[in-house]
Amino acid sequence: MLDPIKTGLASGWKHVDASTLARSQTIEADVIIVGTGAGGGVSADILSDAGLRVVLVEEGPLRSSSDFTMREADAYPQLYQESGARKTADKAINILQGRCVGGSTTVNWTSSFRTPPEVLDFWQRQFGLRQLTVNAMSSWFAVMEHKLWVRAWDTPPNANNKVLASGGEKLGIDIGHIKRNVKGCWNLGYCGMGCPTNAKQSMLLTTIPAALGRGATLYTRLRADRLRFAGSRVTGLDCLALKPDGIFPSGKVVHFRARHFVVAAGAIGSPALLMRSGVPDPHRLLGKRTFLHPVVISSALMPERVDGYAGAPQSMYSDHFLHQAPIDGPLGFKLEAAPLHPVLFSTTLQGYGEAHARLMREFTSASVLLALLRDGFNPQSRGGQVRLGADRLPVLDYPLGDVIWEAARRALLAMAEIQFAAGARWVTPVHEAAPGYTSWAEARKGIALLPLKPLICRVVSAHVMGGCAMADAPPRGVVDHRGRHFWLGNLSVHDGSVFPTSLGVNPQLSIYGLVARNASLLAAELAGRPAPLIP
Structure with a gap:
């Protein structure tokens, strides 16, 4: 090519x-x-x-399309800040940012x-x-x-995005189609590693x-x-x-x-x-x-193969939970799906040892939803602060206060309910203390009791503002x-x-x-x- x-x-x-x-x-x-x-x-x-x-x-x-091999081991060191491992000062938030x-x-x-x-x-x-x-x-x-070439994406969503669409539809939650800036897209699903076909x-x-x-x-x-x-x-x-x-x-x-x-x-x-x-x-x-859209994640195992690495990474969304309160009230959140590739999945997933390996063996059946928390409007949501480290390079302090965690719990509950409505056989927030749940009733009770604090509940972001x-x-x-x-x-x-x-x-x-x-x-x-x- x-x-x-x-x-x-x-x-x-x-x-x-x-x-x-x-x-x-x-x-x-x-x-x-x-x-x-x-x-x-x-x-x-x-x-x-x-x-x-x-x-x-x-x-x-x-780097250009000749270098984009669709391999995470090549992409993250070449194309991302800190090889895709940039974090806030307290290591509580992982930040995906291009370099x-x-x-x-x-x-x-x-x-x-x-x-x-x-x-x-x-x-x-x-x-x-x-x-x-x-x-x-x-x-x-x-x-x-x-x-x-920002256009409506008319290709049917992949199985990962269908979870959001079908679960939302069953619950009466409005779901929309995401416009994408692509031309002649091959629908490969490896956008995060650089587009090898020059479609993006x-x-x-x-x-x-x-x-x-x-x-x-x-x-x-x-x-x-x-x-x-x-x-x-x-x-x-x-x-x-x-x-x-x-x-x-x-x-x-x-x-x-x-x-x-x-x-x-x-x-x-x-x-x-x-x-x-x-x-x-x-x-x-x-x-x-400085604002990040702190993101919390909910992982589900579906009864059929999902293969979340294949097809457009994000094609469906819901703004239902952005508009339930005034913009300066409790934090709203936007729901989207996230692509699943082995390195990204394994380094974000909670657990270690055999528990982690067991979840990785279910990789092809895994589906992931994410919630973008809209920070900066509530008076208690003041974001973070960039400062200079000892080497004069930037460090981001980003305290996660009560107003963030309150929204995070609502988001984890919303995503779990959608995933179960879509037919999930098992759902877990990406949280070190979450055992995973086999029904919405069990999840609702369990998530309400989870301790939400840095390094225990996984928080990520790809949006810095x-x-x-x-x-x-x-x-x-x-x-x-x-x-x-x-x-x-x-x-x-x-x-x-x-x-x-x-x-x-x-x-x-x-x-x-x-x-x-x-x-x-x-x-x-x-x-x-x-x-x-x-x-």
Whole structure:
């Protein structure tokens, strides 16, 4: 199969693997973009299309469909932060986050949702973001949906997703179909390991090739270390070249100078870079209110084979439990299915020794539902905080308080009831003290008594948001509604770190739409063109 990345490189795309640099460098451009995920990719496309000289800086490697073997042992070390084992400071939450060209868009499960209207309304009321109305954002979402082939997924759901659909239907719970950003999908089910057929319309396959085709330069294995600034302007960016292992610095440094700097390193990486740089933060907001969508999991054994590794990972969802209370009341949650691959399944599953082995022997019959808890709206749900560790790399503190655990118990009960309604013969929350249950009556009683606390109840996440929140004024945020830093005029943040709360939905399309808007405004300013009409 044709590999478009290798074809592009052969045609003359500018790609520098910083691990091969023989000496330090100083580079000038119009715009430097740190990060190549959803925010960095969209920014590069729009800014390069305006005729600007763009340089992309990526800490991870450049990998493409020729490298995507559908093997976890290859994918996690190459494509994920900390080989897929990134955790919060107390190890209580495992965080799946991309670390490669395309970022998490290269390895996500393609689920695409617009920012919910009630979230935008909350941002307007609480953070003064009156410009970000449903009507104002709808055209930007539509543009990116068209560009990235976000479409209804008409293929029948795999057996794992059918559990959610059939159980919900029997209980009268509304179930919806998830739109996916795929084109010519083979329905393999290995989206989390990079798409081997180039069907997933990630930044790796769409916006970054477009920018490179216009002359942009891509640096990989290059860690953005520090922004330098004087007065109210950023004057440069210092980056550390990494060794071929992609972890340790080689000793070579790349200095960048530019008219404008775009930080799009994700909701852990972006605040960390700004903190390392010592940028103005008079209200001490940087890195705070970082949100994860804490996820709790329910595993079931079905009477027939499920083979949860085969077919689109996520194609069904339910928002039934998001709307049972006011948005700032008890935490709501979104229900989805999760794909099952041996390493991911075994390292998430509870238990050890023979108990763990017994569950692994049932792998082909296992089905898993997950609940995304919508944090950041209830006054007691304040998320976590990014700080710098001893090595100046980011650490995320994320306390799990009572408001989280109360929602987690409701979510575990809801998922167990759905799984039994779908015909499960055995259900267990992914929890070290849960024995597993053979009936809904037994599960309802058992889950009500489970101790819920860190490291005993498994919590995971693949959605990181906040830490550089946008607002109408500096006392409430780090950037304005355009992603422009309040104190440094030529610095923008273009990623999910600008969200002032979580979303309650998978975040990629929200990032695409917001960044398309803000990058278009920035491109017009830098290129001296009329600004796009913003409702």
